[in-house]
Structure formats: structure tokens, C-alpha cells
Amino acid sequence: MMGHRLFAVLVRASVAVATIDAHLARPMRHLLRSGAIDGYRLGGQVTGAWNPDYNPAADPANWRTCGACDGTTRSGDVACAVCAEAVQAGRRPGTVVPWSCTDWARYPGDIVALPRLLHPGWRFPRGRTPIAWVDLAGVVWLGTDEAVLTGTDTGHLPPRLRRVLDDLRIGRRDPDPGRSAPRTRPRPADLVTPWRYSGRAQPQGARFNPAEWSVAVVDAHS
Template sequence: MIARYLYAVLVDHTATIASIRLHLAGPMQPLVRAGQIRGYRYGGSFTGAWDRGYDPQLDPRNRRPCPDCAANTASDAGTCLTCTTGEPGTTVVADPKRWAPHPGDIVPLTQLLHPQWRYPKGTTPHAWVDLAGIVQIGPAPAATGENGDELTPPALLQVFDDLHTGSRDPHVAIPDWPHPRFDPAAWSVAVVDAGH
């Protein structure tokens, strides 16, 4: 079985659902070629992880007719128990690889840099990826707040500091090019499901 990990991947602020594959290829394909990961998918099993108002299992695009009651919410034993959550007569598409892409999985970097930003419980990234490479974030930080939100871990704070100071260059894969000073507003972060 392949283990799934949430990777935070730096992409240009112009990235959209329609263009995200191209934006992810540069930083993620070297990891696949080097055998560090088996594959990756935008969102995937982490679809909606940083969007508190979104539940992929309730998204109509991620539901299909219930196979147990033929979408009529009744079975031979009475009320169908398979399709009790969400839209009656439907069940969630079980494979996250088939979930509809969610625009909330592309987050402006400035949002993550805000001092009040907290990761919803269990969604702190396992790794940071940009064109300069990968940084393993390590174990999840201690929860904070009543709802269990998580602080940005020290390893990720260091990445942010290195980007600001120029000691980490997200343009490194573009040789002999005058690299502009790092501007957080020019970047977004994509939620990526990476498999090991």
C-alpha cells in the first residue's frame, strides 16, 4: 500500500485548476524521477484540507448514485443505510484520485505567511517543495487553540525566512536568468497528495 503525504508546493500566483498540472510538473517531476515519491496529484486525498468551508465528500461533483438502493433511498430492509450522509440517493466517490479538483487547494502564499494562519487539525504539510528542492517538515507541531488548529512548524518557518532573505531561490531551476527579489504576492501554494 502506498502511504499518502500532504506536500505544500510553491507555484506561480497565476496557477488555476486548468493550469495546475503545468505548474506542478517543474517542482514535482524531479522527485518522481529520483524515486523520492511514486507519484502525485493535486488535492487528491487532501482535497479541501486548508479550506474550512469545504468537504469533498459533500461536493455533488464527488458523489454518484447509491449502488445499494439504485438512488431511491430505500432498500428491501427499509431505509437505505448506505446513502445517509450527503445528498439522499448518492454515495461519495471512494477513490480520492477521482475527486473533482477544488480551487481552494491553491492558496496565496501571503495567506500562509499571515501571523494568524493556522493549519486545520491534521493538515500541516509533511514537506515543502519548490524548484530549489524538497524540505521535509517532520512531525506535526503541537495543536493550538480550542479546535486543534496547528501552528506553522519551525522547519516551514525556516523555509519562509530563507525565501525572504534570498538564501532559498525558487527560481533556481532557471539558470543564468536575473532572478527577481522574492515577492510573496507573486506566489501561491498548492495542496498536493504525494505517494511514497
């Protein structure tokens, strides 16, 4: 049985849904190669996870013309049973919503500006806390998977994620180590997967600017 898990993946603020795949490829690559996950996509089964007001079924971008009646709402002399609930559900007559999340339109709200997560009052919706943080410095498992699975997740920022965000702000974690110079004092390896952490720091004088980054809501499945 396929399992779906919510990963928070750091991407550039300039990324949009049309270009997200290219920006997710690098940080997610080794998770795929190592077999930690089988695949991933923006949103997927967790589409709209961080916006409780969003319902994929109520998004007109996900409405499709009913294939049973070609949108006419009639099947012979009777009402089409396939799209009969469209109006009651708030959709246009003669439309249906794809049953599979792989056919849902990508939701721009699944790319969240990093400063929102840095706000002192930020909370994830209950049950929607990520189980892992991923950037080009590595993957940090947040220790939240059991709470999410058992329905006891409160949405409060996990301590490990708080540490990651603090490290980013003060320059102790480099989100793009490929552009950096070597460092002399490596981070402890207790939380960061060794094959991903680069042991590099930001160039001298460089400052981490949260406004230049966003966080993608990623459905990672295995």
C-alpha cells in the first residue's frame, strides 16, 4: 500500500507552479536514488494542506466536463447520474471532479513564502505538519510522523524545524552549498542526513534573506 507523506522543500521565491518541477529535482534527487521515496509531486494528496480554506473539489480549475453526458446533464431521457450532484456541490452543471489527485490542477498556495513560516505566530493546520524538511544542505527528519499518523499532531512548529529555521537565519545552514566556500567547523550530524549535508557555509559577507525563498508543500510517496 502506497504511503503519502508531507515534505517541506525549500525553493527560490521566484518559483511558480509552472517551473516547480525543475526546482524540486535537485533537493529531492537523492531521496529517490536512495529509495527513501518512490516519487513526489507538488501538492498531490496534500494539496492545499497549509490553507484550511482551500478545497480542491471546489476549485473550478479541477472541474471537468462530464464524460458520461458530454456536459449536457442528460443521459437519454433522464438526468445523468454521474454529474447529478454538480449543482448541489457548487459546481457548474454537467461537470465532475477527477477522483485522482494526480489529475488535480496544481495549487499556487502550495508554494508558501518562507517569511510566513518564520512569523512567531505560525502554526500548521492540525495533521498537516511536515515530517521532513528538505533543502540542498540535506534532509532533516522532524520526528512528527507518528503524531501525524495517529491524528495527534497539533500543528505547532517542531523543535527540529525551529532549529533548521534558526540555522538558516544566522547562516549556520547553507541552503545552496554549491555556491559556497568551505567551512572549518561542521554542523553536528545528528539531525542531518550525512549524504546530503555539504559541510559548507555561506560565502563571507553573504546573508540569508528569507524573502528570497519559499517552501513547497510536497507529497512524497513510498
